Each structure stands twice: as structure tokens, then as C-alpha cells.
Amino acid sequence: MSIETLAETAQAMVAAGKGILAIDESSATLARRFADVGIPNSEANRRAYRELLITTPQLGEHISGAILYDETIRQSTRDGVPFARVLADSGILPGIKVDKGTQPLAGCPGEVVTEGLDGLRARLEEYYKLGARFAKWRAVIRIGDDIPSGTCIDANSHALARYAALCQEQGLVPMVEPEVLMDGEHDIETSYEVHEVVLRSLFDALYQHSIALEGTILKASMVVPGSGSDDVASIDEVAESTLMCLKSTVPAILPGIVFLSGGQDDEAATAHLDAMNRMGPHPWPLSFSYGRAMQSAAMKLWSQDLAGNIGKAQDTVLSRARANALAAQGQWSR
Ligand code: 13P
Numbered sequence: 001m002s003i004e005t006l007a008e009t010a011q012a013m014v015a016a017g018k019g020i021l022a023i024d025e026s027s028a029t030l031a032r033r034f035a036d037v038g039i040p041n042s043e044a045n046r047r048a049y050r051e052l053l054i055t056t057p058q059l060g061e062h063i064s065g066a067i068l069y070d071e072t073i074r075q076s077t078r079d080g081v082p083f084a085r086v087l088a089d090s091g092i093l094p095g096i097k098v099d100k101g102t103q104p105l106a107g108c109p110g111e112v113v114t115e116g117l118d119g120l121r122a123r124l125e126e127y128y129k130l131g132a133r134f135a136k137w138r139a140v141i142r143i144g145d146d147i148p149s150g151t152c153i154d155a156n157s158h159a160l161a162r163y164a165a166l167c168q169e170q171g172l173v174p175m176v177e178p179e180v181l182m183d184g185e186h187d188i189e190t191s192y193e194v195h196e197v198v199l200r201s202l203f204d205a206l207y208q209h210s211i212a213l214e215g216t217i218l219k220a221s222m223v224v225p226g227s228g229s230d231d232v233a234s235i236d237e238v239a240e241s242t243l244m245c246l247k248s249t250v251p252a253i254l255p256g257i258v259f260l261s262g263g264q265d266d267e268a269a270t271a272h273l274d275a276m277n278r279m280g281p282h283p284w285p286l287s288f289s290y291g292r293a294m295q296s297a298a299m300k301l302w303s304q305d306l307a308g309n310i311g312k313a314q315d316t317v318l319s320r321a322r323a324n325a326l327a328a329q330g331q332w333s334r
Pocket of ligand 1: 022024138177260261262263289290291292293
């Protein structure tokens with residue numbers, strides 16, 4: 001696969017005024033989200049929920065790509081149209097989460113490493129045939145007493161780089177996601193320092209593995225105080241810290257950066273993205289790849305009437321997509 005094709009896909013993922021819909025929760029994670037709002041966890045409900053999301057009318061006006069999970073990319077609408085086809089027909093690039101989640105990192109108490117490299121080449125080949133044009137791998141970095149360790153950061157960066165190399169070999173754009181968790185009592189400065197070292201390590205590993213950055217997308221967490229901290233940061237403070245950190249660590253050749261929401265409430269995720277874009281221009285488009293901040297209101301509505309609230313839930317998805325797309329251009333207002 002040529003670098004030009006990868007670069008074109010990457011650019012399409014961060015096209016002006018569009019962002020990514022992350023609906024790649026593993027069945028276990030989706031079961032937890034369903035349980036929170038009282039939806040019975042079954043294959044039928046998972047399928048129906050994903051159908052609701054991806055058949056939202058006009059979704060393609062604001063959404064450039066959607067990240068699916070292994071089960072989801074094999075599912076179809078009630079009428080038998082494969083989900084990847086539905087997305088492509090709406091002008092939305094199908095993507096696929098390919099990591100297999102985290103495991104405790106031996107020798108590093110309290111830390112995790114993301115697994116899933118074994119057999120990845122063959123899985124990517126199959127996902128490409130099923131319609132995927134980009135992939136996602138999420139590394140998880142925790143902040144706490146004496147963590148993260150250099151060992152954990154390097155092990156996760158190495159895995160991200162090996163994954164990215166396999167993706168590019170198989171014609172998929174790698175979305176590399178080193179998520180620094182919000183959990184913890186740390187202040188915003190600590191979050192900044194951890195993000196800085198994590199991103200430096202990641203781009204060093206990508207360089208070592210000869211990754212074509214022009215065919216790569218970064219999925220980043222924002223620099224925020226820990227969710228259990230007394231530290232309060234304004235919208236502008238979060239935006240400025242995140243921008244400063246990214247500008248110090250991320251090469252300008254990257255086609256774009258998208259953010260995860262990471263447990264921020266819906267409006268905060270939108271406001272932070274909007275503030276960053278108002279402070280532009282920046283070396284790269286800054287957009288969104290939100291999971292919870294795109295879906296939580298819709299899931300709640302759907303849970304109240306699985307048969308009757310589909311249209312209402314879709315209206316909510318569209319309004320979150322529209323708000324975040326405006327924020328991706330610094331044009332959102334409350
Ligand atoms: P959240 O926006 O809910 O953090 O999910 C995005 C995602 O894909 C995390 O991997």
C-alpha cells in the first residue's frame with residue numbers, strides 16, 4: 001500500500017469540521033455501560049445499539065470515521081446490510097480497534113501493558129477485507145505514587161510502534177492512542193509532565209520503527225488535573241497546557257490529532273476542544289474521537305424505551321456530533 005493512499009485516508013479522518021465516532025467498546029466494556037443504565041447485555045442489544053448509532057441520519061456531515069469492535073465489524077443492520085457498508089455509504093471511514101486490552105505489566109506493580117500483537121498481521125488483513133481503512137490501539141498510562149515508570153512507558157510505546165508498522169504494511173492508517181488516565185489525585189502540572197514523557201517516548205519509538213507519520217493519526221488525552229484532585233483548571237488552562245505539551249512533542253508532519261473524552265462530561269469535552277481551536281492556527285487539525293462524550297446521552301435515552309426511543313436517541317447523537325464538529329473549528333457556542 002502506498003504512503004500516498006495512507007496519507008489520503010489520514011487526511012480524510014481529520015477533514016475540516018469532522019471527527020471520529022468511537023464505538024469500539026469491547027463486549028465487556030459495553031456490558032458495563034449497559035448495566036449503568038439498565039440495558040440487558042445481549043448480542044441482540046449490542047447489535048441494535050450499534051445500528052442505532054451508525055444509521056443516525058446525516059451523521060456523515062460531521063463524522064469522518066467510526067471505530068468498530070471485532071464483533072461489530074461482523075454485524076449487519078436488521079435488513080442485512082453490513083455495518084461497514086452502511087458507514088462507507090454515508091461517507092464515513094470504517095475503523096477497527098485491534099488491541100486486545102491491557103494486562104498487568106510484570107515487574108511493574110500497578111501498571112499495565114496493552115496486548116494483541118501476536119497474529120495481528122493476519123487479523124489486519126482480514127479487517128481490511130471487511131472494509132476497515134484505519135485501526136486503533138490504546139495504551140493506558142496510570143499516574144500514581146512512583147508511576148508511571150519508564151519501563152511501562154517504553155513497553156507501551158514499543159507495542160504501539162510495532163502495531164503501527166503492521167497497520168501501514170497492511171494498508172490501514174494506525175491511530176496511535178497513548179491514554180494518560182484522568183484517575184488519581186495528581187495536579188495539572190503532573191499530568192503535563194507525564195504526557196510530555198509519554199509522547200516523547202511514543203514518537204521516538206515510531207521513528208525507530210520507520211513509521212510514516214504522514215499516514216498516522218494521534219489519539220491523545222488532554223492535560224487535565226486528576227479526577228480525584230482538588231486542583232481546578234479552567235477551560236483555557238486545560239487548552240493551553242494541552243497545546244503546549246503537543247507542540248513540544250508532536251512532529252508537524254502528522255496529518256492530525258484527535259482527542260478521547262476519557263470520562264470528561266460531554267460539555268467539558270466539547271468546550272476544551274473548542275478552546276484549543278480558538279487558540280489556533282496550529283500545526284495540525286485538532287478534532288475529536290469521543291466515545292462516552294458522543295454516546296452517553298443517547299444510550300440513556302435509548303435505555304428508557306428500546307423500541308420507541310431510537311429516533312430521539314439518534315437526534316442526541318447528531319446534536320453531539322454537530323457540537324463537536326463546531327468545536328473542531330473553534331466555532332462552538334453553548
Ligand atoms: P472515550 O472518549 O470514552 O474516552 O473513548 C474513546 C476511546 O476510544 C478510548 O479508547
